[in-house]
Amino acid sequence: MRQTFDETTDPSFGAKHLPRVREQLKAQGLDGFLVPHEDEHQNEYLPAANDRLAWVSGFTGSAGAGVVMTDRAAVFADGRYTVQVRAQVDANQFDILSYPDDVPTYLARAPKGAVIGYDPRLHSPDALAGLRRAANKAGAELKPVEINPVDAAWAERPAQPQAPVVPHPDDYAGETSASKRARVGQGLDDAGADAAVLTAPSSIAWLFNVRGGDVIRTPLPLAQAILKADGSARLFLEPAKVTDDLPSWLGNQVSLETPDDLPGAIADLKGHRVLIDPAQSSAWYFDQLEAAGATVVRAADPCALPRATKNAVEIEGSRQAHIRDGAAIANFLHWVATEAQQTLPDERAIVEKLEGFREATGALKDLSFDTIAGAGPNGALPHYKPVTSTIRRIESGSLLLVDGGGQYLDGTTDITRTMAIGEPTVEQKDRFTRVLKGHIAMTVVRFPAGITGHQLDALARLPLWMAGLDYDHGTGHGVGSYLGVHEGPQRIAKAVNTQPLLEGMIVSNEPGYYKPGHWGIRIENLQVVTPATPVEGGERPMHGFEALTFAPIDRRLIEVGLLTPDERAYMDAYHAEVLDKIGPHVDDDVRAWLEAACAPL
Structure with missing residues (x-):
């Protein structure tokens, strides 16, 4: 049974932890600290040990953020969680605001000269850029920390999950890991990169044809990997997760190593061009690569599109x-x-x-x-x-x-x-x-080929629009294959998305x-995108959708x-x-x- 915070928790649950966090802020000379929902892998669903926002605030939604200052605090949740956040969070201790729009606004009102800490392992560079601009506007500083104040205050923090990592048979995957690694490796070579650092558990599960149990609702192993352009790879897993048949399943081109080996492996990339995703991987990896003397190639996770x-x-x-x-x-x-x-x-x-x-x-x-x-x-x-x-x-x-x-x-x-x-x-x-x-x-x-979900979105809304009605969420999200129920890069929504809908998505x-x-x-x-086929009397082949749900x-x-x-x-x-x-x-x-x-x- 999964371990998680009880969603019927009394609102005092999170508020009682604020003094402990503030003691840690004082010890580190901080005036505030950013508490994202995401963990070191930018997961949507979290193991209890990584659900820092829930421990600090009591809010257990799958998206959101928090800010703890020395004299005030805030929790940010989107419209999906309007009722839940107010049931779980003590409104006398936390401002309850909208996510994500109100986060930079809140930081822009920080006291001039305030030093607000962040854990570089928990924020992507893309996410940090907007937050840093907001803080700078107030004359405040965002400062990376070595010791996360929440982790230091969380004395009863659960242990990290150690679920076994098991093979996902080719009968389900449809392609061997060796074939995937060769295919993605060739893409790295074509992009002028020697290697890629992979931190998304879904990409690692897909690439190596493995599944785990570290994350609730998604069969993911928490791990990191370095894939080289020749298709060889280094996979960093806690030894307790390695099952007896895993090494032979991975084969000779994949070396199994521990997370403690990861900093040294990054240092080994000195002088290499290394691809890493600034929207998915945390700032810590970019800092480590630059310190190692690698040339960082900022690009989308190379597994994301073939996985989709x-x-x-x-x-x-x-x-x-x-x-x-x-x-x-x-x-x-x-x-x-x-x-x-x-x-x-x-x-x-x-x-x-x-x-x-x-x-x-x-x-x-x-x-x-x-x-x-x-x-x-x-x-x-x-x-x-x-x-x-x-x-x-x-x-x-x-x-x-x-x-x-x-x-x-x-x-x-x-x-x-x-x-x-x-x-x-x-x-x-x-x-x-x-x-x-x-x-x-x-x-x-x-x-036709090249059409994005953004371009189709209005079709679903038109009958409502004609009556003066609408809805405020997206029309469609990508879905994985025994992986995440929310999977990019494709989506159908009002928001602009440049990813075309491709066969098999x-x-x-x-x-x-x-x-x-x-x-x-x-x-x-x-529904799944079908191959482009001729339309009777038409001039161009057209994609369509095949219903999967019945x-x-x-x-x-x-x-x-x-x-x-x-x-x-x-x-x-x-x-x-x-x-x-x-x-x-x-x-x-x-x-x-x-x-x-x-x-x-």
Whole structure:
């Protein structure tokens, strides 16, 4: 079972640690200290030992930041965590502000001459640049520290995870590690680099075809690696994580070393051109490389793009994982449509029910993220999670939004469904159908090579825009193959993204609508970019999307009159495919319900 901070923690949990941190600030001559959510590997999800922001503040969201000054403190959280952050953080001790926009604003108000410390192991150079500009504006100084004041104050800090690192068979990976290393190494050579320093656990897991258990919700090993242009590599792992079969799995071109060997290995790069990602790797590595006399080549993680473009084996694995997961979802939706409509359970019971159906597959390795279940007004918070003070029961006449996913050896899933509890209102049906129209548009679109997710994003929003409506989150994120449920570099959002959508990339399709204080709607499937093929009568080959997620969409919430004939035909075809793929994997009573849920509109 994962070790993490209890999300029902009393707000005094974090506040009581502030005096201890301030003692450390005084000892180091600091007026403040930056506390990012990210750890030494820039992870989204953290082992308990690295969840410094949670220990300092009590806030356990997957994104955010903190600043501790000698006389005040602040926690920064985005709109996904509006309810959660106020339930977990003592507002008498912390200002609760918006992330990320308010962080530089807060630093820009620092006292003139203030010295604010930061741990260079926890911040990327790109992130630090903006924070340093804000501090300089106030006449304050950002100063790197050797000893992290939070770590020094955290006497009861848990031990670092030591989960075994195991082979991820080629039957799932679809390409050997040697082939990947040769391919990425050639890319380094083409870029004029002799080597690359890799610090992202997802890249290391992908490159060496290994998986671990150091990070909750993602099967990652905490490690570092140096890859050379000839395909050889040095992999730095705690010895306790090295399983008996790992050395032979890695082969003779990979030397297994310990993290204590890493500084010496960086020193060995003197005189070499070394590629490292300034958005992903921490400032410490850049400082060490420059001190060693290496020439730093600032460029994107060379594993990121090949990791994102899935091969045929990974895509087929994702299809199979989604069928398995889809059966669990069908069982859950059947329960919501029958028993739950009568018993009106609370959100925590709903989460446990869905997770139970996933566990019953016998193939679940972990959730891909903590399950979101929002009843009524809580569903209007896009990434709400049930915490003690806010848990609600579902109510007749409202909506239930559930977003969850699973980690399976052959794929990672992520699905959102919104369900009517009782009879839906006219307004609920109108908004749901507009979200559905945007979802369909993002499914059936064809697009030429070079198109980015940013350029497609408006298609999902147009039916809402035409009614003066919108949503404030992105439309789609990349998804890994038994790796992170959030994976770049691709995404679909209003924000500009220069990465084209390439064949084999898996993205989510999740438009939504949220009525604050009442209910929320989101429909999410995963889909994969298909090869560019000719269009009848067209002049250029076009990419498209293949749906991976198969589960019924609540027909009671669809206002059929708002759909075009093509949209109705799409829904009927999609539901027919759901029944065909999922029907054989559920019991007779669920199959009977599924037939009705997937009936033509």
